[in-house]
Amino acid sequence: MYTEKVMDHFQNPRNVGEIENASGVGTVGNAKCGDIMRIYLDIDDNGIIQDVKFKTFGCGAAVATSSMATELVKGKSVQEALNITNKAVMEALDGLPPVKVHCSLLAEEAIHAALWDYAEKNGLVIEGLEKPKSDIHEDEEAPEEEY
Amino acid sequence: MYTEKVMDHFQNPRNVGEIENASGVGTVGNAKCGDIMRIYLDIDDNGIIQDVKFKTFGCGAAVATSSMATELVKGKSVQEALNITNKAVMEALDGLPPVKVHCSLLAEEAIHAALWDYAEKNGLVIEGLEKPKSDIHEDEEAPEEEY
Amino acid sequence: MKRSIYLDNAATTKTAPEVVEAMLPYFTEFYGNPSSVYEFASKSKAAVSENRDIIASALGAKDKEIYFTAGGSESDNWAIKAAAEAYESKGKHIITSKIEHHAVLHTCEYLEKKGFEVTYLDVDEDGAVKLDELRKAIRPDTILITIMYANNEIGTIQPIKEIGEIAHENKILFHTDAVQAFGQIPINVDECHIDMLSASGHKLNGPKGIGFLYIRTGVKIRSFIHGGGQERSRRAGTENVPGIVGFGEAVKRAVSTMEERAAKEIELRDHLIEKVLAEVPYVRLNGHRTNRLPNNVNFSFRFVEGESLLIMMDMKGISASSGSACTSGSLDPSHVLLAIGLPHEIAHGSLRLTLCEENTVEEMDFVAEAAKEIVGKLRNMSPLYED
Amino acid sequence: MKRSIYLDNAATTKTAPEVVEAMLPYFTEFYGNPSSVYEFASKSKAAVSENRDIIASALGAKDKEIYFTAGGSESDNWAIKAAAEAYESKGKHIITSKIEHHAVLHTCEYLEKKGFEVTYLDVDEDGAVKLDELRKAIRPDTILITIMYANNEIGTIQPIKEIGEIAHENKILFHTDAVQAFGQIPINVDECHIDMLSASGHKLNGPKGIGFLYIRTGVKIRSFIHGGGQERSRRAGTENVPGIVGFGEAVKRAVSTMEERAAKEIELRDHLIEKVLAEVPYVRLNGHRTNRLPNNVNFSFRFVEGESLLIMMDMKGISASSGSACTSGSLDPSHVLLAIGLPHEIAHGSLRLTLCEENTVEEMDFVAEAAKEIVGKLRNMSPLYED
């Protein structure tokens, strides 16, 4: 069901953990829905993401996209990180099954939430960044054909 | 589906044919329903059935019961013949499948019809003999469970 | 030694040995539930998907338009009942024909009790639906046309393309019961504007208990069997993996041999037809002389009754049928034979012989001889014969 | 070499080799349609009737009360929809439980859309229906009680006899989905006042795609699949003869080994339960500790999510499930686990392990170790763990 890359990132997730006194922390998802993702960013004075860690409670796709997303943002500028979409994460993983696409949104949202936290803490405005939703499943529609 | 006796009487039906100037002839059934049976009786002055023949258009059970019924009435008195029921014919054939019970009624009816014809021709009243129905399927109910 | 000539391939067929071979590993080795996530189930999941592809290709359909069922009857019931339910608000009128299989007819009768109106189209003396009558039957509230691809008793192939066009022009859903046609003659759902199509595995040397319903993308019918999320949540129940594999194998086989097989069967069929028509008096071929299934022969012999005929054929080792297998044991003559205009007593004397590619010309000769002899014998004891 | 430990026997089982053996002749040798009159079909007809007898005996039922279907889902749909239809004039209220299989629940939901009212009974923390709540739920217009015999996720066996008595006293039809229980524990339809019972072949080492509905004599439900006269005109479709033969063989096998098998499975089950409860912190056994199916184990591990758990178990060669096979892939946690009172996030971390008699104590130890290790690993990356 999952590609080799997904399985690799699921089995050997990169950047699991926490960062003490992180520049920004973002938590999204909902334990009720079976998925929570938390991203810690360590951002230097030049706005470059020096380190990133995650913790995820969720399915294989959620773990793998967390792992891949952290890899993708590491070393990037805040603005670059903001532009990393869930599509990019999925592509880097050689794709996800259709029912799992929403899990990759979680990673995108978690990064955005962490960036928002960083911006708030530092009184910055990051162009194109919106306040994160508390539950990314909120405005998703159940795909008609699944029922 | 049929017993050996039924198969024997079906494959080698006894008394197939016609009797010219028979004492009594009875035809029952209905070609629309897929069954017609005609019985010819040759009855002597003492009321003994000397000969009997039949012609049948119908299923295996209809042919076999015709054959067996003719065997059973041969040599019998009119009154004895009248008392031969479809049950007796079925027993003599070691039974019929439930859906085929009605076919044996045809033989009973055909004998009665031939006896009626004989009685009418000779101005006799045979006790216990009623005017034959034209179509024996008339007052049968379709068994609920078959549909 | 007594011969054994099986001539009831329209009732059911021998499961081809290679079909059984293909199924076997899925019973004891790759028995995983295809809905499961673990590796062990991936073989069964892949098998389901590969065989769905094979079947879809055979129809010119997309794989996700094929929904596996337990057989032709379930497919017919599903298509008709679910269409009625889904389009009820548009109208409650259904058009079918008088010669459908009972799986269609009894389902329509059931819907009549629920307040639907059904038009049962007449057919011509060959058993073909009359297109002008179909056109006339269409009403603003007609929601479904269901006409079989080819008839199971008399083999007549319907003008499906034309029917599909009429349905399409009038924006009416078109379902066809192709249980007898699928695997025997080429079918393309797009060319014929077919929206739903029923088929059954055991009619084409596949296993019993597996069938499918083709549902064109966009046709909004719902589930008939509710429950788990199998078959894209449209047909619940753990997938019959060996059945699906066997069905796929049978379809692969049927498609690849179709042309050759049909040619062979047509030769045998025509030989048998000509021989019997030439040698037995008072006989009639039912169904269209040429526009019929390659393997179907159906005669009516006057003055004789079908069951007696069958038993005597059986005693000679010939397995045949009189009317459809599902209705034998019943007293009514075939509704199909009545619909093509036969009187009851003639309809009662019908014999269906449905061949397969393994039959021989010599067997056809034997069957013709047997029919001649048996019909003669039965006529001799028939009170109708001299009349 | 990687192990392979199949622990998802509630999803489906391996078809027993002797079952396949029994089926084989009916594919290629005795393939006749049982509805046919000729001699050639008598073997298949006899096979259907013998296996119907075997199955009826296993339930203390009469042979003509067994109607073959395509599986558990069809049986459930048939029982519930046809009962609703048949008794509609008496009332439109149905009682079921919150922990039924989707084949029952979704069918009930379908009927709700058609104007029926359904009461979904709560269960206690072990997953047993509360009898006093059942009594209270009964209304003058209640026409059907449908409660499963044993639950497919947590294995809890329901107080079926008591439920049957309540139904009987109140003259309400009682259907039970025994798909998980049949073949695993003794069932007698008379003792439990069961009017209808669903079962499925592939859950007891029989083939997929075959099931039955037991319908007590006198229960006036009609067909669900209309068409030919098979199954005493109550379920149309050419009989799946190999499937029926395989099912019968599986039942024979299940009945004769039941006691011994259950004893062995209970030993394995309890060993696994004790080991995991002892070695993994924050774990909960779902379902009743002893009054459960001999082969069912179901844990909730806090702070971890089920799919991740499953994939990691799979990587160690352990095939298990999280909730029922039919719902995996869905985002909702198991409705059964919610019904026994688990919060969503705990319900998400459930693992179902369903054994068979071929498992060993050593395998159970391996599984317990694996669970311990994997749960630990997942907790380490869980944002909930330290909270």
Ligand SMILES: Cc1ncc(COP(=O)(O)O)c(C=O)c1O
């Ligand atoms: C309790 C229960 N009912 C019904 C079913 C459905 O059975 P099937 O998948 O054979 O249709 C299952 C199995 O999936 C089950 O466990």
Ligand SMILES: Cc1ncc(COP(=O)(O)O)c(C=O)c1O
């Ligand atoms: C035309 C037609 N439709 C439907 C069916 C029913 O198929 P099944 O018996 O596989 O359910 C048959 C065969 O009996 C058939 O010939």
Ligand code: FES
């Ligand atoms: S995180 Fe919700 S299913 Fe993947």
Ligand code: FES
């Ligand atoms: S004579 Fe009518 S079925 Fe036997």
